[in-house]
Amino acid sequence: MISKKVAIDVLNAGLETGADFAEIYIEEKISNVIQIDNGKVENSSIIKTYGAGIRLLKKFRSVYGYTNDISKNGLLKLAKSLSNSFTGNREVTVTSIKTKKFKNITPVEIPYESVEKEEFVNYLKKGVKAMQDYDKRIIRTTAMISYSHKDSTIFNSNGIAINDSIERGRIALQCVANEGEKIETGYAAPGAAAGFEFFKNKVDIVELGKKAAAQAILMLSAKECPSGKMPVVIGNGFGGVLFHEACGHPLEASAVSKNLSVFSGKLGEQIASPLVTAIDDGTIENGWGSNNVDDEGNKTERTVLIKNGILTNYLIDDFNGRRMERKGNGACRRQSYRYEPTSRMSNTYIDNGTTPPEEIIKATKLGLYAKSLGGGSVNPATGEFNFACSEAYIIRDGKVCEPVRGASLIGQGKDILTKIDMVGNDLERSQGMCGAASGQIPVDVGQPTLRISEITVGGNGGELK
Amino acid sequence: MRLNEKKFFELAKANGFEAADLCYSHSISTSVSIFHSEIDSYTEHETISLDARGIIDGKFGSASTEQIDKNTPQFLVDSIKKTAKIIEKEEQGIIFKGSKKYHKKNLYNKAVAEMKASDAINTCLEIEKKLYSYDKRINEVVTVGYENEASDSFLSNTYGLKLKSKEIAYTFYAEVTAKVGDEIRTGFKVFVSQDPNEFKVDEFVKEVAEDALKKLGSVQCKSKKYPVVFNPETSSILLKFFLGPIDYEEVKKQSSYFIGKLNTQVASKKLTVIENGLAKNIFFKYFDDEGVAIEKKNILKKGVLETYLYTLENAKEAGVEPTGNSEVAGGKSHAKLNQLFVKPGRKSEEEIFSKIKEGVYITDLQGLHAGMNQRSGNFSLQSAGFMIRDGKLAEPLALITVADNLLNLFNNIKEVANNSKLIIQTATTCPSIYFKKISVTGK
Incomplete structure (x- = not known):
């Protein structure tokens, strides 16, 4: 992430040709995905999102650019390039930036990074078992967890900086039921802007698995809907x-x-x-x-x-x-x-x-x-x-x-x-x-x-x- | 900035990786949109991303990043180790040594890179002006936009495979609304090309405006089964969904309606579908995400399914050659169709209409992500189009649904028309298709 001094320079570079508002958004996010197919972990991946967006506004016009290069030079280059879209004189100058604080409405008790991946696997497998045990006609199950931690900073020409961190997690249980030529599916996917405590305390994964399986089985016997x-x-x-x-x-x-x-x-x-x-x-x-x-x-x-x-x-x-x-x-x-x-x-x-x-x-x-x-x-x-x-x-x-x-x-x-x-x-x-x-x-x-x-x-x- | 792949491969080997690959992607674009004679938004970007995979103890791990600095190789190696540790798949991961031959072509047209944003803005302004003056009933030009995007990618691995691709294209798009009384209809078109000389403003304006105007006066038809002609766009959408489950991954996991159907009749004899990723247009590709060479092949010949699609791993398991269809997303490979060509029939649309006393012509399908069940093939979709009466197109239809099952539908083709065109949305060159009876719900 960049310093306030660099942010002021970048904002002012963007404002040089008459934009009335400038904003820098910087993001660093680590996402994890684990996928289980028919009871076995088949895929796991870690993805890092990293970059910055600069927005310049002038009345009803907006100019936006984004880059992975969040060095001072990288951001200055982008801000100057974007400012070429306007042809006027400077109207706004940023001289100082003050950090604004907000109430955290997405508190985390158990950060995902503190949990071993094997624990997520064991948790998901309870849902997989519930789907598999529900009925012989469930012929395929998939289970997935995806979770992320994002840090972001916004600087704008109103002289404000905002730092935010947020963690989100979601699971998805899906099953396929088959009978003769018929194939139907069931699905359930709860999530929250919280840590792993959401799943531990608030989601009954066995019930969730049964619910997904029940939906697929029920639809096997369903007739075509009237119109x-x-x-x-x-x-x-x-x-x-x-x-x-x-x-x-x-x-x-x-x-x-x-x-x-x-x-x-x-x-x-x-x-x-x-x-x-x-x-x-x-x-x-x-x-x-x-x-x-x-x-x-x-x-x-x-x-x-x-x-x-x-x-x-x-x-x-x-x-x-x-x-x-x-x-x-x-x-x-x-x-x-x-x-x-x-x-x-x-x-x-x-x-x-x-x-x-x-x-x-x-x-x-x-x-x-x-x-x-x-x-x-x-x-x-x-x-x-x-x-x-x-x-x-x-x-x-x-x-x-x-x-x-x-x-x-x-x-x-x-x-x-x-x-x-x-x-x-x-x-x-x-x-x-x-x-x-x-x-x-x-x-x-x-x-x-x-x-x-x-x-x-x-x-x-x-x-x- | 480029990551030196050697550093990553050396670190991977030092950490006990049996093999690794790295895909570097770089893209750069400029886009602009116009609203009420002003530039409403202007966006430019330059980004890179790295997707890496490695095999440790026979297990695949995977990581991606957009941050390139001296710590990147370590981040990728550590992440791959963490993710590989929990993999339970019995099949060994495969990093590809390479195909015998690649059909490389350079379709990068410098002239597109040289198109000036200021000229494109003027073109957008001209389009907007012409749309407003096209017809009094065009009450709003919702947006007119332009985008110019170039991308290049480099796939390399520890076996020395090195494959490069470079692409560029530009796009113009516009949306309008046409209004009469309380009725509002939208018109929308996208034009994509690799040749700056191909775009014709007046033709484009006409297409966008007529797309909205022809829908004015739309009604709901009476609910019943009608003979239905789908236009090239909607035919290609249905076809793409129909063929989706030929991925062998779905077949082997009992989740496809094509299980046991290889070399059997799965569709009407009137349907022949060829896959040719090598065709020279914006969808040209000569290698897939695993590095396998792309070749031309039949998918359906006179309705007979001639192949499933195999990733490296599934090809090994099934004892066949990989088909050049792999797409790697989040470390996982699955098989996806390259661009398709439907063999056109002999009759024009008009000749087909002329045989229909009362039928429906569908030009729009909505809500595909929810209304199409790709596993069962059942669909019930919001649609729009026209009535066909006494052999001719009649009143426009809106807020109707069409419902059927894909297997059933493609076995009930009455005629394939000769009006093939490349549909951008589906990467398919497809004509209109006339089907026997389908449930249409209206009033």
């Missing part, structure tokens, strides 16, 4: 990916500030059913998507995006905030120094309602119960989205009946929010990776069980009868 418009009850936890894709992305300032989002200019308007309150919270202690500070050095926040159906806020970074005449609210993120940071989600969820989940099922005469979703995508300009169900059942006369496979849900983000007609009281969060302009970042999605009065279900099983 058409129908009421859909979406299970808690990863079901929240629907809100993430259909509504979270269009609430990011990168789209909103340029009037490219269906939710641009809608603050204060009723955009969802009054039952919906949605929150993005980067401050949840040890949350998978939490950060002590965001990637432009702002404190992360708990932001209420929708309150009782009314749009109350967006996810804003300082740069896109310029077009909106708003300050960033701690939502600026990036995968690494190789990406220019921008507005992104952290831990995003629909808040609890009051209805017990059983009552939601009971109140549904004929429809789909999408217990678990696999992921999806959205076009932010049109709001059109799609999601695949990884575990789904038909609801008949208020009861969960036969499992179905190959179901996908499609619709319009703005319509779906208004069609949520029941919200449960069993909020749960799940972990995922979100890919967008500034790379792949860890995020939590979440929701209680909820019902959408009508949505298009795609499948190969004909009409729902």
Whole structure:
């Protein structure tokens, strides 16, 4: 990492031609991966990420560059090259830099580096055994742990330096079940911005293995999902990916500030059913998507995006905030120094309602119960989205009946929010990776069980009868 | 900065490594995007990375770094030792001594490196202006961008193998929205080339604008089974997923629907797919990540599966030659298809449409990472396209899904068209494909 004196020189070099803001982001991260395939460790790797990004801003223009050469000369060369994009005179000079401190919301009890790799292997193998023992039809298992420790420093022309360290770990258990010509899969992958204590204290890996295996076995007997418009009850936890894709992305300032989002200019308007309150919270202690500070050095926040159906806020970074005449609210993120940071989600969820989940099922005469979703995508300009169900059942006369496979849900983000007609009281969060302009970042999605009065279900099983 | 590979190899040997390899990758790029006649973002980068593997007691260890200094060889050797220690695989790791012959070609075009960023910015501004004036219904040019990227890599190992490659290409891309009333549709195109003279602004503007305009007035079709024609882009996507499980790793671990299907009919006789990584375009490659020479080969001949894909280790296990398909990521090798060519049929798209009374033409597939189950082959995907009525394209369709199983689908090909084109997204040269009946869900 570089000294404050070097940082001042580099920032001033970048500001020479009239940029009104300059920033240096330096990152050093060690990541480890261990993969077990059919009970044997097949692969293990150590990866070091190392480099710096320099960003210069002038009003609505941004210039970004990155390099592995973080020597004084390397950074000065990059800053000068970037400054050639502007042609004005110096407006800002940095004379001193003060280190700003933040509360550590991602404390670590057992750093991963303090644990022998064999211990991770033994831990994962308990999950592997649980999957293998579950049913003879489980014909392949894989287990993986990935963990990382990242040190980063941000210097900017507001005279601020921020040092941050964060540790994250995630495991993934996956299995393949086979019967005749049919092949199905099961999957579970919890993680946290914490040390190994998260897995030791909070994750029952045997139960997790059973859960993954049960999903694969169940899907073997599932019939093709019927298609058409129908009421859909979406299970808690990863079901929240629907809100993430259909509504979270269009609430990011990168789209909103340029009037490219269906939710641009809608603050204060009723955009969802009054039952919906949605929150993005980067401050949840040890949350998978939490950060002590965001990637432009702002404190992360708990932001209420929708309150009782009314749009109350967006996810804003300082740069896109310029077009909106708003300050960033701690939502600026990036995968690494190789990406220019921008507005992104952290831990995003629909808040609890009051209805017990059983009552939601009971109140549904004929429809789909999408217990678990696999992921999806959205076009932010049109709001059109799609999601695949990884575990789904038909609801008949208020009861969960036969499992179905190959179901996908499609619709319009703005319509779906208004069609949520029941919200449960069993909020749960799940972990995922979100890919967008500034790379792949860890995020939590979440929701209680909820019902959408009508949505298009795609499948190969004909009409729902 | 370059790491002297000799120092790493010497240290590896001194630490008891039986063999080691090192892949050095270097890339440099400039990119720019325009919004409302202003430069919205400008990015330049120069980065290196080193990926090293070593064999100790027959076990592979692996490490990567982006930091190159005097401590790098020690970091790599220590990390490889730590990671190799826990490997339990019975098969011995293999570092490759080399293929007999390599089909090396130099496709690096200096003229691309000499393209000036200032000229590219002017081109982007021109594109934006022309897009706005193309049609009143184009209400927003979301972005226009340019990127110029050069990369070079050097793979070497303790057996003296040394393989180099150097590439360069430039890209223009643009996205627009078209609006009528409350309906908004997006249009997007990417153009990639190794020849600065190939890019034609007016053609590009037309493609981007028409991509959005032709979708206006989209409706949902009635849910039922239709004969479906997939355009070259979407056909190539489905084909790439279909053939994914021919990696022998998946076959030997019972996770592929191609188990026991070698030299048998796995698809319609109308489908012939050739892999040719040596074709002279942006996807040219003459060696894989393990250093094995890439050759042209048949994958499917008249629907018969002619080969699985083998990494070095899987080839040894199966007693066959490696196929030049290895990709090493995080130390692990797996086999991945090089660029593909689908043998075109005789009929044009229009001739194919002319035989369909009521059908669907698919031009867009979304949500592939979740809606496509590559192990089972089942898919249910958000799609868009057009109705085919009485032999002709009719109203545009949006928010529909297509659902089927890949094995079933590719056994039900009615016709392969003759409109082959190189699809960047899938590195496949593919025509439209007409399939018998597929479930389409709309209203």
